[in-house]
Amino acid sequence: MSKEKTSIPKGTRDFGPEKMAQRNYIFDAIRQTFEKFGFLPLETPAMENLSVLTGKYGDEGDKLLYKILNSGDFLSKTSLEDLRKGYKQVVAKVANKGLRYDLTVPFARYVVMNRHEITFPFKRYQIQPVWRADRPQKGRYREFYQCDADVVGTDSLICEAENILMINEVFSSLGIESFIIKLSNRKILAGITEVIGAPGKETEFAVSIDKLDKIGRERVFEELTTAGFTADSLIKLLPIMDMKGTNNEKLELLRKMLSGSEVGLQGVEELEEIFGYISNFGLKDDHTKLDVTLARGLNYYTGSIFEVIALNSGIRGSLSGGGRYDNLTGVFGMDGMSGVGFSFGVDRIYDVMEEINAFPEENLVSTQVMIVNFDAASAAHSLGILTRLRQAGISSEIYPDAVKVKKQMSYANKKNIPYVLMAGSQEIDEEKYGLKDMTTGEQTRTSIEDIIELLKG
């Protein structure tokens, strides 16, 4: 058997039953929260036209798009001249479809295509895999799920407050308590560049400050200097970066520091409004921390930005994040569609849950009871028992072959099946079946009615 034949592509994964149960536990928590907050599901195709995807993720992103070879004679539109010029000249002629790179662009494309049917504000969630031809490494995959929720068609900051609430609800229901939600606003970043004397340099500022956690202050300052920030402006930046205290104290400070910037003050007011809503919702420990060094790399954010980090954890990077954009669909020719969206990173959340042992054990159990297959007569009778168990909603199975009981028990054990039912000839005569609790090893003999009651309880 060749090894190549039975491998999977680098950076992709199979999810066997145990992993699936754990991942579904996370997906279910996210889905339930999204729905409880009035979001409805959307699914888009894995394949999108490259005209939809290209140019939306920067040059680096374009390189990471997986392109699908056109069917049939894919070379028919390519001349030898093209081929001599190299692959960049050829790619657009041999591939017109690509794999979804994120869920935001397909969502924008969907909104534009269906704008006459959609009821705005449109609250949708989407849980689907995306693909990126990235270099695989620990925690970074070429195929991974994103879980997005977006509202488009409203400026209301209630939406941002609800995002904070949903993050709290999801993590609380998953048993993750050590986390913070860093919260800021792009307008504050813009205000900062104004007051330190680098107006209009908000994008460069955001891109560099975004790397603060990774590369440290010194190198961020080097980058900013290269980007044209003066020594004077960097000195003015220091007290802003060193800001300490509660969210309210920071808001107070920012209002003073940004008093000369209209846009900056607007950012401060928006943050205050959001904190007000969170308090109206009655959320006590909201885990939020105003952090002006938060930038969120993606350029399309224009208002609130937020990101979730695990505390006291070996897991780096954000577990969730999002923000407000003014013009999601502008790139497809439909302007004025403001919205706010955020995403949960299932792989990182999974890693944190493994780290703190947050997965419930019973979650892995699917089949609740296995019936031992003694012989043909026992099996025939047991099928009737199975029907009664299943009619009562109890997941159950019979071992399909009449092999040694030890082997059947080992199967139940490995599959984490908590109960084993035995219907030998005597049990069948008396209509009292053996029931073994696989955790305690305890064995009882009782009626099918009692067994159903026990297993349903």
Next chain:
Amino acid sequence: MSKEKTSIPKGTRDFGPEKMAQRNYIFDAIRQTFEKFGFLPLETPAMENLSVLTGKYGDEGDKLLYKILNSGDFLSKTSLEDLRKGYKQVVAKVANKGLRYDLTVPFARYVVMNRHEITFPFKRYQIQPVWRADRPQKGRYREFYQCDADVVGTDSLICEAENILMINEVFSSLGIESFIIKLSNRKILAGITEVIGAPGKETEFAVSIDKLDKIGRERVFEELTTAGFTADSLIKLLPIMDMKGTNNEKLELLRKMLSGSEVGLQGVEELEEIFGYISNFGLKDDHTKLDVTLARGLNYYTGSIFEVIALNSGIRGSLSGGGRYDNLTGVFGMDGMSGVGFSFGVDRIYDVMEEINAFPEENLVSTQVMIVNFDAASAAHSLGILTRLRQAGISSEIYPDAVKVKKQMSYANKKNIPYVLMAGSQEIDEEKYGLKDMTTGEQTRTSIEDIIELLKG
């Protein structure tokens, strides 16, 4: 705005909230049944190495595989010489990954890769999309979901009986009552070729007889003649094809007709055993119909075969189907792995349910109550109400902006939200809120406790 920019690839679909709710209704029914019968979930990556996929689906299938262009300079391994020879020479050098074509081959690949960790018999289900570069037409898509359940590592015919049970349970829970499960066995087909004097021609026979519904008896006979079947053998075939009566009567007839064929009689016995188990399970109306003209095109079936057809319906083709294979993983070098598997076709099931109006209306409702946004004070108070509703598990939302009430009502209406809650200043003072039943138009004023009780009920 260019039209091209906002389109999706031919043969693919977006599923908006309503379609998603309907499709999830089907997926949930299938998933619940699979799990109730002890099947556990598996997911494999969308991308597989082409070495895994190629050669598994015949020449036609190879053509329909979507291939993914290698990243970076995909032309680096291709010489101008290769390019002059045409695309068939080039494809293997520019693409080493492809999109999943079905769920069976990735399952076989998974079993081989994980054979030392898997507990056999291994019962897995898998619900994921597959991709085929087929010509799109009504009911045929380039991206569509398959829902498979397979057991490998056992010869027990209890598995086949359980497949029949699961089909009955899924359709019954979906409200589809007019269907038949055609059931046969490849060994019976082999037996037939033996007794009509065309031994060894089982594959040709299966391939032709499979088209009976589509092209009619005359053209099937033409094909068989071309394949070397004599006129004499075709005449002997007639009484077998015209067989009528109950399943038991047909079994009786077959036992006589196939008395000269060991393998044929074995097929008859297997069918009898399966019918016996179904009866042991206590299933009264099992919808099965023994049909010796059933063949199931795919060559890897070696035992039982079955297929589900909608009766009195405009929907052609099978809603579900499957069978037993002796050697699923042989192609990956692991022999002797017998199993039985079947699949539900969600798109066809969806079409049948639309045809007979089987979708429940309340299924589409996600948000149960919307709170009207009158003004800032009302909204601030309403956020506290929302928290109470959501803590009680009630999906609820506030209209994010304080726009005209008529517009908010129209939103609730279009989103099929059954209740609207109003908290104006007077309502807030009295702690009695207005609740409008959007179906009847009736309006009451009551406490939040009563509202929660009503909505939870």
